Amino acid sequence: MSRTKSSDRSPAKTRTNTSPEGDRLVPLFEELAAIYREVDASFAGQSCPASTECCRFGVTGREPYVTSIELALVQRAIAARGGARAIGRTPPPLAGHEDNSRGKRRLTTLDERVCPLLDERGRCAIYTSRPFGCRTYFCERATGTAGVDQRGINAFVRRIKDLAARHAPEGDLGRPLTRALAGASSSSGSGPRRRR
Numbered sequence: 001m002s003r004t005k006s007s008d009r010s011p012a013k014t015r016t017n018t019s020p021e022g023d024r025l026v027p028l029f030e031e032l033a034a035i036y037r038e039v040d041a042s043f044a045g046q047s048c049p050a051s052t053e054c055c056r057f058g059v060t061g062r063e064p065y066v067t068s069i070e071l072a073l074v075q076r077a078i079a080a081r082g083g084a085r086a087i088g089r090t091p092p093p094l095a096g097h098e099d100n101s102r103g104k105r106r107l108t109t110l111d112e113r114v115c116p117l118l119d120e121r122g123r124c125a126i127y128t129s130r131p132f133g134c135r136t137y138f139c140e141r142a143t144g145t146a147g148v149d150q151r152g153i154n155a156f157v158r159r160i161k162d163l164a165a166r167h168a169p170e171g172d173l174g175r176p177l178t179r180a181l182a183g184a185s186s187s188s189g190s191g192p193r194r195r196r
């Protein structure tokens, strides 16, 4: 997830929002962007085959968790792309992944639980705003991960959680990305919903 190809070419910079809520978020987004820059610099030596496997949670059995402030940044990036409907169709399933319990049936995109933010070209639609968990997932094919320091990762997590706690009550309690997006969708009516 750290290097999923991007279709989001705009930098993760803050944009002035004239609403009081938007004004309140600007400094928090700036702090989060600064942390993300540090994270990316810390892991700059790692390679990524950009297979998009890590954006298919049914394949990896893992899903990134997001705090409230990370989700707010993702939602802003989705809006900047023209909304969830503009992200496009779900990419095709990966080759070489089979369900052995069902006679080696090839997995469908539904089985793969593809992240709703992965577009039909296999690119992350909100790449520069992707959550911390996406920036620090290294699959077994990644190289240069020997120096990844778990204490360093934990320190970044603490900083992001502190920021999230300032953003919203209990905002630091991370939730799986898909569940957080679905919750945001049901409350705003504008979350990721797309064609397959």
Ligand code: SF4
Pocket: 001, 002, 004, 054, 055, 056, 064, 115, 116, 117, 118, 119, 123, 124, 125, 126, 127, 130, 131, 134
């Ligand atoms: S937000 Fe979704 S598509 Fe983007 S890197 Fe993370 S898992 Fe992949």
